Amino acid sequence: MLKRGLSRQILLAMSFMTVAAGVLVFFGTYLAFTILFYFSPWSDETDSWLTAFDFMVLSGLILVALVVAAFTSIRLARRILAPLESLAISARRIKDGDLSARANPGDHSLGETALLVDDFNAMAQRLQDMAADMTLWNATIAHELRTPLTILKGRLQGMIDGLFEPDERSLNALVLQVDSLARLVEDLRTVTLADSGHLDLRIEPVRLKDEIERLARVIEPELQAEGFELRLRLADIHVPVDAMRIRQVLLALITNARRYARRGLIEVSLKVERDMTILQVADEGPGLDSDLAASAFEPFRRGSQSGSLEKGGNGLGLSVVRAIVEAHGGKVRYAPSAKGGALFEISLGKPAA
Template sequence: MSRQILIAMSAITVTAGFLVFFGTYFAYTVIIALYPLPDDDGWPTSIDFMILGVLILITLPIAAFVSLRLARRILKPLESLALSARQITAGDLTARATTGDRALGETAALIDDFNTMAQRLQDMAADMALWNATIAHELRTPLTILKGRLQGMIDGVFKPDERSLQGLILQVDGLARLVEDLRTVTLADSGHLELHIKPVRLASEIAQMAELIVHDLRANGFRLELDLADLVVEADATRIRQALLALVTNARRYAVRGTITIRLAEADGDVVLGVADEGPGLTPEMETRVFDPFARGDPARSREFGGNGLGLSVVRAIIEAHGGRLRYRRTPRSGALFEMIFAKTKRSLAAHEA
């Protein structure tokens, strides 16, 4: 590339010299034609061509020097970029390019973008390794229990009665939930989560779901309270029920016995569907990672109710697939409030019916 820059600069210098030289003579020829001078035909002589040659010989080294300096300034960061790209291709995700002279704005911006991309690749690789290790850990426990119980039945240690078989089914159900939650989060992250979007009357859907879960909540010491505005949104009703049930289950798992409130309202042009409990809420440390996969509050309560740490990640994936967002905040009574906010909606029932 440096040779190409040198040749280009030299060609430009020679061409510019000829253009200036002959352009000047052409201008003088026109002037002399209008205002003739004695004994002067207006054309360049051999001495003039000699002068032109000397000037070109003087300017060519200058052009070569300038072009080589420019080539070094341009090529140094590009060579660093090429080397870093080869290192990353070879598996070294820590490789980074150096910008060198930041006066070359476009080159410096290219290097910065490359380094940002490399950092994201490194972060993604680290997240994937952690993700795989965590999945393996989560699968190992129920699989170990299943294997131990089945081996015990084969060896005659455990009697294959109804209670033992029910316990095995619970472990299988836990594995099925884990696999389905992993599938949902992965599909959402890749943009391939299938949604069947249509106008949904949310209050009706929530009321029907509440009838199915209210007795289970009451048996666990909770009271379910509904505060529902009559709104219609464009959504996948099945996925919204899945997300809402996950939030209610999360409240049942970690909140103190009391009231769980499901509220549907319109705020600032958005439809907000929230689930609130009566405390104790999240710790400041947990607030920063509550939506991360496999993040858990109280491990003992997670084990008691079969939590796998993916519930809120699934909820976030579903809501973001709808173009909305999920947020957490504390209630005035220090309870936990999770709100599903649909950013794109949001026709009222009257407008839908009209």
């Protein structure tokens, strides 16, 4: 039994057209014979130009044709409209909040209709994935914010109650928590703007060697204090980029190596390969776990190696790297380094002439 809706309306319309066509054929045939008889009458010896039996035969043939046409129309309409009706029902379920709804494409004999349903199902799956990602983001962000806020609240309440002295050490600890919150908010803002295509970039030809060396002079003392050696291998090239954002990318990659790599060499290289600018950051291990490598650039992914020297961070560092590089029209990838560590390679397009 057909459900009320588009299929029923179309089937009723097709049935009406079939009946109308049958009636038109019947009376049209009768009218044609009448006109033919008027202009070319039969001989007087003929009793009648069309007997009652002839009318019965003609009516029977038209009735059979009408039944066959109606049956064929209904079968064809069911095949055409079944996937469309399934699509309409699924669309209403998605509108009501059920993102798991999917349409049935039928037997795929009608290619265009099946393709439409497959595209709809792909769209519905993407919506469901986006909703799941948003739920995960909200939960993760709440967790990331709760930790520093809890520390801040506890420390401040302790100072109010007289449990802690508001000395320089305590105040510096509070400032660190505020910095952590500010960094989280800024990283979230960067990733969100880049994903929406609204990250503001000031692109101009930049001598990357100078920018990298300037950053290295700032962070090298801290790296050396923790047992790392920063080595630079830089080609002297100009690249159209946002210098501040590229420094942010490089700092994030070096910070990631400082947190998770063994103490040793961190090498930053800049070169041109196949008319592409390549920026690489490599360390001496242990690199990323195989299950983490595939999703390393997704938000809130952290390394969990037992040999990590320092945990922390908000899990957005590599996501920020990906967002900024892709905003430049480039690509970033991970591969094991020659020394068994992590190698992050960034492609930034053609050097400036």
